[in-house]
Every structure is written in C-alpha cells, then in structure tokens.
Amino acid sequence: EVNTNKALFGVALLPYQYRILAPLWPHARLHSGVLRDLERQSQKKENIRLLEEQIALTKQFMEERDKELMEKGSQQS
Template sequence: MPTTSKVVLGVSLVLTLGTVAGVHIKQHLDRERLHESVIRDLERQARKRENLRQLEEQITLTREFETEREKRAAGAQTS
C-alpha cells in the first residue's frame, strides 16, 4: 500500500473519529442543559406557588385589618 494511501486513510480515520466524538460530546452537553432547564422551571414554579401563597396571606391580613379599622371607626362614632 503506497504511503499516500496510508496517510489519506489515517487522516480520514482521525477526522471520522473526531466527528463522532464531537457529536457525542455535544449531545451530552445538550442533555445536561435541558436537564438544568427542567430544574430551573421547577424552581420557578415553586417560587410562583410561594408568591401566590404569600399574596393570598397578605390579602387575608389586609381584609382583617380593614375590618378591624372599620369596627374601631364605628365604635369611635358611637362613643
């Protein structure tokens, strides 16, 4: 087998193996990135639920405060 053929075969093998390895590495990185996105989405949903719970609690406290203030105002008017 001539030397030129061996060199061409070697270069082809190196390029092919490099391409296959590169694709596998890229797929692995893409999977990791997608997994991180799912985790961020779950964290965002948890924060949203917590914010809604705090908002509902704040609304309840505001209503209680308004009711108490109205009672005090009504009591002050009757005195």
C-alpha cells in the first residue's frame, strides 16, 4: 500500500511538474543554441589562425626556395 501511495502521488505530481518545468525548456534550448554558436565562432577563429600560419609558412618556404634557386643559378654562371 505504501508503494501504491507513492506511485499515485508521483502520478499526481506530473501535471504540476510539467506546468513548472515546461516554460524552462525553450530557455534551455536557447542556451544550448548559444553555446553551439560560441563553439562555432571559436572553431572559426582557430581555423583562421591555422590558415594564416599555413600561409606564412608557405611564403617562408617559397622565399627560401627562390633564394636557393638564385644561388644555384649564380654558381652555374
């Protein structure tokens, strides 16, 4: 009988809990959307940083390559 009373009490609380918690669900979804947007912005900044680093390294490589080619060309002359 004690378990039955607990079960009935729990079932009786469901509409009350729904009324209390339901308004919070859109807020929780909005909050998770904001967190996803912040994560995307952070990832985008990291991607841009990596791209800029790659561009700088490529430029450095090409300058060194051109310098070596010029030195070989002047040695052959």
